[in-house]
């Protein structure tokens with residue numbers, strides 16, 4: 001018979017990370033209620049997270065033992081274009097879900113971002129003081145605060161730029177770089193300035209599973225956790241790695257740009273958001289897929 005401890009309510013199950021989380025928990029025998037909004041495929045449930053009544057109805061009817069909130073507006077430029085809409089999904093829906101989780105007495109894991117930091121003093125420990133540079137980072141930080149304020153036993157997992165199997169190349173800020181390699185007739189400049197530690201979504205999904213299991217065993221497993229990949233790259237470094245994995249030429253049409261972004265750029269991004277992952281590692285949690293291996297499997301279907 002199904003045990004009450006293996007019922008996951010997962011928002012954003014149609015997204016880049018949510019798809020991996022869904023698969024990881026389902027493979028482990030969990031019953032997953034995955035929600036989607038515009039990309040409702042078989043097995044997922046349509047749910048507008050800004051509709052408080054419907055959200056409460058869906059969660060309480062499903063009776064989860066754990067809740068993971070992956071859904072968000074996570075494109076910083078889109079947050080700038082629609083700050084009110086972004087706050088509804090990134091902050092208000094987190095607060096509302098946390099209240100429902102609290103009412104049902106189940107823990108909630110809120111997925112957050114390295115963009116809560118300004119990138120000036122890495123590596124960032126879990127207790128480092130956040131100082132987001134852009135509105136996206138601010139909304140995600142407010143979502144974290146709401147989640148932790150409502151349920152003291154809740155969890156926040158901050159992650160860096162993600163990649164993995166994509167539905168379209170621009171779905172990930174990493175996989176989109178393949179476009180610059182494919183279109184050899186278009187010379188381009190790629191940033192060789194900001195530093196990132198990309199993570200494969202399967203690594204994060206595994207961490208979510210380990211955290212859920214440990215939290216259900218021990219209520220002291222709560223608060224803020226950090227994970228990021230072990231390799232530090234600029235965008236240009238990532239492009240060179242992709243080129244090397246697929247034997248694609250780049251040096252005649254891709255120019256590394258080592259300058260900071262111009263001051264007129266509207267959406268500011270942090271310089272180096274490397275996260276200190278020791279809290280998870282002390283719990284025996286964490287896995288890093290080497291970038292060349294992860295990116296090869298993610299992009300193989302897109303390279304002829």
Ligand SMILES: NC(=O)c1ccc[n+]([C@@H]2O[C@H](COP(=O)([O-])OP(=O)(O)OC[C@H]3O[C@@H](n4cnc5c(N)ncnc54)[C@H](OP(=O)(O)O)[C@@H]3O)[C@@H](O)[C@H]2O)c1
Nearest residue numbers: 012014015016017036037038039048049071072113161162
């Ligand atoms: N991707 C990254 O590089 C990255 C980096 C750091 C942190 N994160 C964080 O990781 C989490 C997952 O990100 P992701 O990359 O998987 O995002 P994503 O691919 O953009 O997916 C976003 C998800 O949110 C859902 N959603 C958006 N608005 C909704 C609404 N009003 N009601 C219900 N669902 C709604 C989307 O549903 P539909 O698509 O079906 O509309 C989708 O499932 C987010 O919290 C993000 O902030 C991501």
